Amino acid sequence: MIKVGPGNERTRVSQHSSDIAAAFDDSPIMRQLQDLSTRRRHLEEVEIEFTGQTRILTVSNQKGGVGKTTTTVNIAAAIADLGGKVMVIDLDPQGNASTALGVPHSSETTSIYDVLINDVRIADAVQQSPENERLFCVPSTIHLAGAEIELVSQVAREKRLDTALHEYLDDLDEPFDFVLIDCPPSLGLLTINAFSSADEVFLPIQAEYYALEGLSQLLGNVKMIQKHLNTRLRVSTILLTMYDSRTRLAQQVADEVREHFPDEVLKTVIPRSVRVSEAPSFGQTVISYDESSAGAIAYKEAAVEIVKRGAPRRKGRN
Numbered sequence: 001m002i003k004v005g006p007g008n009e010r011t012r013v014s015q016h017s018s019d020i021a022a023a024f025d026d027s028p029i030m031r032q033l034q035d036l037s038t039r040r041r042h043l044e045e046v047e048i049e050f051t052g053q054t055r056i057l058t059v060s061n062q063k064g065g066v067g068k069t070t071t072t073v074n075i076a077a078a079i080a081d082l083g084g085k086v087m088v089i090d091l092d093p094q095g096n097a098s099t100a101l102g103v104p105h106s107s108e109t110t111s112i113y114d115v116l117i118n119d120v121r122i123a124d125a126v127q128q129s130p131e132n133e134r135l136f137c138v139p140s141t142i143h144l145a146g147a148e149i150e151l152v153s154q155v156a157r158e159k160r161l162d163t164a165l166h167e168y169l170d171d172l173d174e175p176f177d178f179v180l181i182d183c184p185p186s187l188g189l190l191t192i193n194a195f196s197s198a199d200e201v202f203l204p205i206q207a208e209y210y211a212l213e214g215l216s217q218l219l220g221n222v223k224m225i226q227k228h229l230n231t232r233l234r235v236s237t238i239l240l241t242m243y244d245s246r247t248r249l250a251q252q253v254a255d256e257v258r259e260h261f262p263d264e265v266l267k268t269v270i271p272r273s274v275r276v277s278e279a280p281s282f283g284q285t286v287i288s289y290d291e292s293s294a295g296a297i298a299y300k301e302a303a304v305e306i307v308k309r310g311a312p313r314r315k316g317r318n
């Protein structure tokens with residue numbers, strides 16, 4: 001009979017626990033954590049230079065709920081975190097971007113509505129976000145809901161934002177590196193004003209069924225704007241949002257979008273993450289709410305890609 005002494009028992013137990021540790025090391029959750037910490041280290045090593053030229057991007061997609069607002073505020077916060085000076089223009093009457101950036105936007109607040117309708121200067125409407133001293137927001141208020149109709153009778157109704165924005169930007173001692181415009185989910189006069197002011201269209205696409213539905217309509221609208229209102233406009237950036245890596249569908253949507261737009265789609269995809277969706281209820285972006293979460297890291301990586309790629313080249317030039 002083999003007598004098992006206390007020493008042997010210990011060996012067996014420690015063998016057992018190191019087996020568990022090895023299995024845990026190789027578990028999906030552990031691999032995910034290791035992957036996140038490697039990516040965080042890479043982000044810490046990134047060196048970014050801002051050129052002093054202002055890039056103006058309109059974050060647009062005619063579909064609602066695809067991540068436009070989430071992308072606007074988190075990319076803005078991530079660029080500010082990298083050292084850039086950023087302004088978000090909240091052009092959606094819902095005011096969700098203003099909320100997420102912690103900027104007051106009650107009905108008495110001077111807002112983008114006053115800029116568009118009452119000839120107020122952007123300098124008098126812009127507010128600093130408590131998130132970051134380099135992050136600013138021109139808020140939206142409930143009044144903006146009526147602006148689509150009020151704009152109809154205004155002079156130069158498609159160009160009012162463009163005029164106000166360039167008047168403001170041209171007069172600054174310290175230029176903005178980025179202006180991001182958060183659009184409502186429709187092609188009304190508000191979105192047309194955004195398209196007329198911007199150089200680049202930034203298109204968030206939700207990695208779900210029907211992701212590409214309505215996209216040809218959007219591209220048609222961009223062409224129309226290029227022809228009649230703003231020859232500078234280019235679709236420069238596409239970001240896959242709410243990506244669920246466990247589903248084949250997300251992968252299929254990603255493949256299809258990359259096939260159609262090989263140059264525009266960012267390598268980074270934004271995972272579906274609870275931290276991303278709960279941050280706005282604290283008046284925060286996920287960058288400050290939980291900076292080491294998967295969502296924050298992905299948005300920071302996407303921001304690095306956007307800054308590093310630089311502005312798209314104009315057609316007809318080198």
Ligand SMILES: Nc1ncnc2c1ncn2[C@@H]1O[C@H](COP(=O)(O)OP(=O)(O)O)[C@@H](O)[C@H]1O
Pocket residue numbers: 063064065066067068069070071096185241242243270271272273274276277278295
């Ligand atoms: N990566 C994400 N993970 C989880 N939820 C998300 C993510 N991105 C957006 N959401 C949620 O999806 C909903 C729609 O996003 P939102 O940015 O408001 O879209 P849009 O501005 O296009 O209407 C919101 O409730 C938001 O919190």
Ligand SMILES: [Mg+2]
Pocket residue numbers: 068069070092096183184
């Ligand atoms: Mg929105």
